[in-house]
Amino acid sequence: MRALIISGYGINCEDETLHAFTKTGFKGSIVHINDLIDNPETLNQFQIVAFPGGFSYGDDTGSGNAMANKIKNNLFDHLSEFLLKDKLVIGICNGCQILVNLGIVPAINSTTREVALVENDSAVYQCRWINLKVSKNSSPWLTDIKKMHLPVAHQEGKFMVAKSIQGELVRHDLIACQYIDKKGKLAKQIFPHNPNGSDMDIAALTNAKGNVLAMMPHPERALYKTQEPDWLNDNKTGSKHNMSFVFADGYKIFKNAFDYFK
């Protein structure tokens, strides 16, 4: 089973994304976007395409816009074909912004942009851990996951969704994850539980088929317990010795993808 991780032009989370896929059993390759454009049939060898986090084109002209434009001009047909097959796509953070700009998610009616990712309400970059609940949807990426504790790190992570589209998202079960507070209730756009002011507390979306997951939080940064904040204190009664390489919430997403193809 093979996962293709895209790199280039300021994408910067490809190494840890590759690790997440290989740790769950995939064979992974980091492929530069220009190489993929030159040889788009490479896609046929892979079950997964991952758009990792980063700052493609420095977020200039809007995060994800320039890279989406490049893909649209050079790779869109091949990518669309890939999506129609029994294959999975994930976009994390900047990858999520790229997928949204490509219109691949939520893709309610067509592949034009239907939602936008705009600057955080705080106008400040936010790097912090948040809590998510998995909403009602059928994406294989999220099988059996109810809640997740993951980090976000973004300047433009606020999902802006017109009222009419909000209804559609709910109707078609396209909301993948939402920010929640400490008690497990929806964050209701309250900072810092909802770190960016996202409409409907949306943190992740899928397409109708469920094979594309576009999420702002970073599951690849939460593969192990020791990556969580204060993991030393969580284990007050025991010793630290058994914490090594214990998996954390992000692992399950990648494992789900592997199990889907198994």
Place this chain on the structure above:
Amino acid sequence: MPSQIQILNIHSTGREKSLAALFSRKQLANLKITEVYYVSVNLSVKQFTQAGQLLCNPVSQQNLNAKNIIKILSAYGKFKWVIEVRYLPGVTDNVGHTAEEIIRENLKNVKKSLSIGSALLYFLDTKEKNIIDAVAAENSNPLIHGITILSFKDYLKKLRSNKITDFNVKLSQKKYITKKINLNVSQEELHQIGKQGILENNKIRRGPLGLDVASLQAIQAYFNKQKRQSTDVEIETLAQTWSEHCKHKIFSSSIDNIHKGIFNTYIRGATRKIIKKRKDNFCVSLFSDNAGAVSFDNDWLVCHKVETHNTPSALDPFGGAITGIVGVNRDCLGFGKGAKPIANTYAFYFAYPHKNYDLYRQQNKKNPMLPARLIAKGVINGVRVGGNCSGIPTPQGTVYFHDGYAGKPLVFCGTVGLIPRKIKGQLSHLKGAQPGDHVIIVGGRVGKDGIHGATFSSEKLDPNSPVTAVQIGDPITQKKFSDVIIRELREKNLYSSITDNGAGGLSSSVGEMAKESGGFAIDLEKIPLKYEGLYPWEIWISESQERMTLAVHPKNVQKVISIFTQRGVEATSIGKFTKKKKAIVRYNNVDVMNMDMKFLHEGYPKFHLKTSKPSFINIKKSQIKKHSFKKELLTLLASPNICSKEFISTQYDHEVQATSIIKPLQGEGRVFSDATAIKPLFSSNQSLALSQAAFPRYANLDAYKMAACSVDTAVRNLVVLGANIKKIALLDNFCWCSPEEEERLYQLKKAAEACHDYALAYRTPFISGKDSMYNDFSGFDAKNNKIKISIPPTLLISSLGIVKSINDLTSICPSIKDLIYVIGETKEELGGSEYGNMFGYENINVPSVNPKKALKLYNVFSRANKKDLISSAISVHMGGLGVAFSKMAIASQTGMQLDLSRINLFGSANTLFAESQSRMIVSIKPSNKKFFEKLFTRHIINRVGECTSKKKFLCRLSNKDSIQVTVSDLTRAYKGNIKKL
């Protein structure tokens, strides 16, 4: 034909909200910010519409034009004035470049000359001039921005007229290729040349060379011997290469009776002695490369480098800081065969952000210093954009405030890198350009950016400084070539040497690398330029950012260039490294420089420095009559130097690369960490701990003790976190002032001596360092009084240490029922303390460090930690025990019941707030009491209390003094108020 694309965000953006929040509703009820893209060529209506769509997100944005603007904007307010902020010609415009790339990719037949200039428009519904000016000041800097303020009506007129200000650089034709410079002139004229630069044809001088008369006389003598006049390129090159910034003459010159100089005697001297004493392979590459490196494990090396970017940050805080951080990233990429940057560090020294200093570089309120708040804000933002966009985590930092930084902020930027010990069977830290290798430059193009940057930082900030010497970084260009170097070229062994282009540009990087082969010959006309019309000397010394220089064997040149090209990076062969020890530069086959390498690097006159001990500094000693220790503790916790820096940590991505293991914020109470750790390899549990320490307030009282405390704290912070003291390395960054004053040199010498003594005592080698000597401001206040502000001498010690296993890591969060111990001695040492600073209570007792005792204590601590006896631990430094206890309580949100009366030997204030070094607070589980106390039998430790489930902080100091405060009050105070920058 429309020539500008304007885009409006239909919602109220975060940026608009936070800008509005600076003003009251009455001052400014509504504002709207739009993005503008100016197009340099004529587009057809169809092309223009298409371009507009490409840059506009139809979900969240809308295209504005002369026809629809009034109608659309009226929905947002009655706008009366408009501010336009755009980049001045020649300033890097990343947004403009990306827009250009997008348009070019879609509009296939667009003119080759297309270029896009970006701008922001601020529509305001006020007429108040002071509000309009305040909005402009908040969002622009006249050094890099063109600012136009128009009434809404005039703006509409301008929009309809469709006239746009030219944003491209247009230089006039070159008048010559090179100038012959006659140095056989009077001493007075030599002085003028050195101070103000070479005289141009139009009788204007080029700007400071920073060469003193003695240096110019050495150049004169050399060329007289060559029987010819020197060229301008040669003099400009020597000015770069011999600058204080590049040669560190103050650190290398003989001083008093120290003939080998401060650096060789104290810094490198200590390291050499330590290497002899250590019988391991920990030290790998020290002081010889762009960064210093030590062993991480059997297969990997870690390197670390810290740089300062003070003067550029004083002029353009954002640009100065972003080029500071991406610049030091390149030091890491340029270490050995190229190390991957795995962590950034920062240390900022600012004036108090909400204090009005009102300083001017020129008389009559001309050329003002930026307000302290905007400097702090710009610097913090610059490091954020540089670090985050490069995908390098920034876990470790510190921020400090003092009036002495009002004329010059200090901006320390550091990078840690990781590199395999061997690449293709060869040791990775060794490299060497070979004769015949091509000189390949990669990355950004060359413009006039930063000309005279290296000589500039060796000069004081005064009216004649060229304020054009600023640059804006382009981290994405750098990220692109960084990926190529680390991921593709390095493993294929396609280059024999690599270095970064920093201060002095190519003249410096090529000149340095050529030492490896012998010499070099460069053809300047091959260098890609941002715009035409640059003179050869400008091309050669330009400090345009985001460039690396590689030495590549002729057979690999095509391959290397094509790999870079495939990744969207420009790479060009510009000449060759030679065996012949000559430094040759040509322009269209004309020699513009031809010097001996030996003269280039060693021809500068050596001098001898003298120091004299400063006279005793008189300290105002005020006694506090009636203490309220609770109030004092809360005030101190809320003070800028102690309070939480969470607002910085959360905007610096410290999770990217997925390596963070001890984070910059700890516990439920999110306490800002003294030390942080990353686990750089997914497959290994070995971690890398980072910390920093500086005590600027001690410096003028006792520079020796100041440096001793810095080394001790930087080491202790890592030990407390769980690092192995035998695997700790240090970096020294001296930022000094007025080196022409013998008293300042005395302080410098004493501080370096302490670095030597304490590094040796702890056997923690210095592996890299840097100094910046001229951190003074000379100017005027608002009343035209002449003012000189010198920074307090600031020595930043950065430390990095290996943590063998994650089991050794400790947290600062104690658990309920834990017993609490103070380890180490609390002495009568309030001198230079933060407490003294806050309450005007000063004395000269700066903490002194007994390194032998301290080392023993640290070893016992590590033993206790290895035996799993430590539940939590924190290092005690600024703010003393009072602050350290509070941080533990805040982090864990648990109460504490403490009795310090037993260690209260010099008064309650001293007990709580003295900053005596080598102390730690440790909490342990009650069941470990016997074991723990036994380990420390022969050391000074005191059990002072326990953690409680009641969220109260109760601290008895003596029969009459005590503190009772809730943990939530402590927390509230600690959150501070500096975040509103």
